[in-house]
Amino acid sequence: MIRGRTYLVKNYLEEFPVTTREKKMGLATRDAYGLALAELGKENPNVVVLDGDVSGSTKSRMFAKEFPDRFFNFGIAEANLVSAAAGFASCGKIPFASSFSAFLMCKTYDQLRMSVANPHLNVKLCGSHSGISLGQDGASQMAVEDIALACSLPKFTVLVPSDEIAARALVKRAAKYQGPVFIRTSRPNTPLIYAPGESFEIGRAKLLRPGKDVTVIAIGMMVWEALEAAELCVDKGIDVRVIDMHTVKPLDEAAVIAAAKETGAIVTAEEHLIDGGLGSRVAQAVVQNHPVPMEFVGLKNTYAESGTPAQLFERYGLTAKAIVEAIETVC
């Protein structure tokens, strides 16, 4: 049994050196998006950034300051923003379109499907303030359906980074990838999961902690909670495997199947409705390949309201404690 926090710095199924350290806060994933954009601006003159008048919040302003000629504030008009991004892409640009995820994804679904997904254009979308961790601003600002919407678009790639290191690396990866990508970022600062320099591959999950009794597959801010839950289970004698499924689509089915076969039970954890999100996708892979008991941690058929992120996570069961309870029902 491994005590203390464990960190993986190699891809799944490879040898993983494990380190132990204390909780250390990093930047928000939205900050990492802004930093990555500013780097991309230097690296690739074809990168353009479009924002829906919230660039101070999505952090695309970091790009705007460096490259004002390649930054476009579309005003509060997300439908126009998304279709225009498609127009940019069809002319050889690499547009990054950002807004709050609630508006970028939920207001523009028709534009996403016919302007972007159907012609499979090279548009990158970044939805910030996802889930309920934006807190006090309330339900209208909270995207709790965005992963389901993005995943249901044919050939869309869906990325949910868990910390600033992952976010920065995955945004850079997205720029090099040909085709539509949705990147989901969060408002609050998040604990560091990875060491600087960690490399990420789209579609390859990260095994953060080995374990043989049950696997927790988590995304975004729930990855930290999953690691905490694994710690809490040590004293219970439950050996928990933890996987960061930063790419929700295409899902790393090999990692899911291995988890099902080797640990015999799976819990998913996401800051999203359990309908159509990570849990649904993992369940599809499990049912088709190696059925095992599963439990789902996430929002259950509800919107949230105002509160601090901690209060809301507690109220809606998005905590390490709730993950432990889920683990106990499947173990």
Added chain:
Amino acid sequence: MGARKTGIGSDMQWSEALAKKIRCHVLKMTHRAKSAHVGTSLSMADLLAVLYGGVLRVDPSSPDWPDRDRFILSKGHGCASLYAVLAERGFFPLAWLDDFYQDGSHLAGHVTHTGVPGVDASTGALGHGLSIGCGMALAGQRDSQSYRVFTLLSDGECDEGSIWEAVLFAPHHRLDNLVAIVDYNKIQSLGTVKEVLDLDPLAVKWESFGWAVREIDGHNFGEIEDALTNLPIRTGQPSCVIAHTVKGKGVSAMENKLLWHYRSPDEEELRQALAELELSE
């Protein structure tokens, strides 16, 4: 008719002949496929004939030529006309038109970008084309490219809120390489535009948003050619050409009839329509 060079300006006789061919194809295609949207395909035929008869700088042998003028049929339900003119211009074989609407055909019942040479965007979900055009025009403007972006909208489509987002956006960025053409045939799916959701005064609306607007008779080749060859209407502003048209134009039994938004011609109606078009030679 594929041999004609592109972007060389007006040739009215050639365009008129092309318009007649488009109409004949549309009638045969919609009859064979039992598909809808004949009326809207006919109202825009003369506009397409002038665009593809010489206004648009396009090269059928190189449909993805980066410097080409872009054309977006935002009213994607008028696809039969577009497919007809693209085939006539040699973007793909005329034989493709026989498979319009059929299982496995590239030529879907609304315009799809994938697999159809000469099509610049997937449309049919109304209200997207002008925004896509804004992105293309802005990309071209920032890179000092010479291409222009033409979008053809329906009048009913102007009900969509997203159209007005784009109408607001284009003048703000002084996109004078962008042209919106409204096929104002005054009839939408279930009634006249006036009955369903009145757009008038349409030109005033576009003007007040900052567009340079010109109203023309969308079946007068002289007026169409003059409007589409003298662009932008005003430097520094996007251009809007409101083309007053007749739904079902060219077939007297179909003209201005709501029925022909959805109805497809049967054997006898097709015969009569083709005979009328031949007589108008």
